[in-house]
Amino acid sequence: MFAKVIVDIAHSQVDKVFEYSCPPQTQVGCRVKVPFGGRIIEGFVIGVSQTSEFAAEKIKPVTEIYDELPALVPECFTLMEGIAERYRVPKAASLRLFLPTEMRLGKVNEIYVKRIKLTGASIALPKTAKKQAEALAYLQAEGDCEYVPLTKKFGSGAVNALAEKGAAEIYKVKRNRAPSYAASGETDTKVLTDAQCGAVGYIENSPHTVNLIHGVTGSGKTEIYLNLIADKLKEGRTAIFLVPEISLTPQMAAQLRARFGGQAAILHSGLSAGERFDEWWRLRSGEAKIAIGARSAIFAPLENIGVIIIDEEHDSSYRSETAPRYSTAEIAKMRAEYNGCKLVLGSATPSVESFIEAREGRSGLVTLTERINGKPLPEIIIADMRRELKRGNPSNLSRALREELEATLSTGNQAIIFINRRGYSQTVICTDCGYVAKCRSCDVSLTYHSEENCLKCHYCGAKYRMLPACPDCGGSRLRYSGTGTQRVVAELAQLYPSARIVRMDNDTVSGKDGHYKILKQFAEKKADILVGTQMIAKGHDFPSVTLVGILDADMSLHFSDYRSGERTFQLITQVAGRSGRAGAKGKVVLQTYSPENYILRFAVEYDYNGFFENEVKMRKAALFPPYSLICRVMVVAEEDGAALEALKSVYFAMEELRNSDPREFIFFNKMHSPIKRIKDRVRYQVLARMRTEKYLKAIYEIAAANSSSDVLVYVEENPANLS
Ligand code: ADP
Ligand code: ZN
DSSP: OEEEEEESOOOGGGOSOEEEEOOTTOOTTOEEEEEETTEEEEEEEEEEESOOSSOGGGOOBOOEEOOSSOSSOTHHHHHHHHHHHHHTOOHHHHHHTTSOHHHHTTOSOOEEEEEEEEOSOOOOOOTTOHHHHHHHHHHHHHOSEEHHHHHHHHOHHHHHHHHHTTSEEEEEEEEOOSOOOOOOSSOOOOOOOHHHHHHHHHHHHOSOSEEEEEEOTTSOHHHHHHHHHHHHHHTTOEEEEEOOTTOOOHHHHHHHHHHHGGGEEEEOTTSOHHHHHHHHHHHHTTSOOEEEESGGGGGOOOSSEEEEEEETTTOGGGBOSSSSOOBHHHHHHHHHHHHTOEEEEEESSOOHHHHHHHHTTSSEEEEEOSOGGGOOOOEEEEEEHHHHHHTTOOSSSOHHHHHHHHHHHHTTOEEEEEOSOOSSBSEEEETTTOOBOBOSSSSSBOEEETTTTEEEOTTTOOEEEOOSSOTTTOOOOEEEESOOHHHHHHHHHHHOTTSOEEEESTTTOTTTTHHHHHHHHHHTTSOSEEEESGGGSSSOOOTTEEEEEETTTTGGGGSSSTTHHHHHHHHHHHHHTTSSOSSSOOEEEEEESOTTOHHHHHHHTTOHHHHHHHHHHHHHHHTOTTSSEEEEEEEEESSHHHHHHHHHHHHHHHHHHHHHOGGGEEEEEEEEEEEEEETTEEEEEEEEEESSSTTHHHHHHHHHHHOOSSEEEEEEESOSOOO
């Protein structure tokens, strides 16, 4: 028999199918080892046949087959073609997406347990073989049992002898490291509200593959997802449930386990490599039927998928930041079409793109305008920080926020304070000469961290000792400008000495389950105030939170890209949604230096439609996505000369496209990236804005043709971050 094999080298020169001879048990989807270019490497079987068109002496044999059950499900091969074509990557690179890294790199191996059982063959034992007789009697009494404990009882010589004589058989079974979730008997099902019922019915009967749920925070979207999943499980189908990175809260995990027990496999970064690997095999073997996780769980090894859910669909973590730079929703749509199932997108603030699709009838739309039990959305109060300054309040906390904090603390409720910057201050500036402390490897300023009394680079993680004086002029008047989470905590601690304050940002959530611990502490009311970065904005449901303070609402407004307004609106709505979810009415204090800004006005009124109409009008007029396509081709290298050479070549190739069709290009230029250097690598870019996707494929080709081992060239479509 012959196997068609894709070798696991992601390089365009070996991006084709090779043929090997193989043993008859070889199955499509198995991982194999094959000789290739004088080495033995891993490969994937994508087809088998009885005959080969190659001469027998030219064909080498497969040296090893890994899987009894093929690791790759048949759907992988269809998706592989789609992904390789769409994002212009070698097939091997797109197949890799379907296997956990720990499996590919051989970091984790299946753990086997040796067991022993009787074969039924009767043998005659010599009188002297007492131990063998005892072991035999034990096995007859106990049935099959673990091998190692048996050898401890009767000696391995005796046990092995039984096996050699054919009376017993030693065999291996896979042992599971996966955390065991006993299906807790209590089914945590709620009676659906009419709105939730309507949503489930609409989606299940929708003529569209893609269906968007636009539901205000607290409208019970999670319950809708769980019901959609349960219905599909009843039909014998499977499900994928995606949540944004770092938002898989303990509550959510607990809810899913309570509802689905061992049928749910949770793939999150808090698991060890071994646990993730075992969870993956539970899905592949059919033992688990629901894959829950962040972006990469879209590649879960499930067959017969009945529904795919993307919660908080507008979240930027759904776009991959390494090659292939896929959009999770795009892959999800491919899988939904392959499986003939629905893709459900949910959000309180849908991305403009998704909402346009729904509004123009290309996808289904469910709107939920009320919170469960009609609880009102929290009132948002704007605090004008310019006025605070004029009144002589230099603090980061406005008067309005302090009054509300006092009221909240005195009634025993909890508050969340949101500031989207970690550390103590944004920069350290010398007030004598204007020197700004910068990272040696990156073109960015350093942030002061008071706890460790050091300066940190937020791009590469480098730490520097705090400066005793300005290195340029020797002056000692260094000023900490801008505010971060640590500074806010310090200020709060001074104002409210008896309040218990916890902080959640990248510095505090290190370790396997750092953020679960902090969230748990807060959920159990062992803290009064939670201060954090955007990590705290997503999906959490804390019933006692009645106040949310947003300290730097307009910071993201001043980023110079077309999506900054959208991002700001989403952020405010999401963070505000943490307030007043249960009993008491919630409040939100929004601090800003531009209170008249229209984005903030829409956010304060929870006017998504107003925001949307305005945004669409603006983008249509200015020709911004989705009414155009922005392509950024990044050129990144250690050596400036090599980077410039590649940049020129990319630019000339793209210029040819532009010159052949100038009307198609709205904007076209090459330049340094806004951050010129990160981790000692220089960064250049060619930026193009085009009316349509007409030349997208050609641009991917140009990037691939100019990428080498020294210079990385890649394409970003409508990048969320233009730094
Ligand atoms: P969303 O995801 O839309 O922000 P959630 O799914 O978190 O909203 O639901 C908000 C709250 O309402 C949760 O505490 C949830 O347990 C509760 N809830 C949802 N559906 C129901 C229901 N049918 N009956 C009672 N409570 C519900
Ligand atoms: Zn750095």
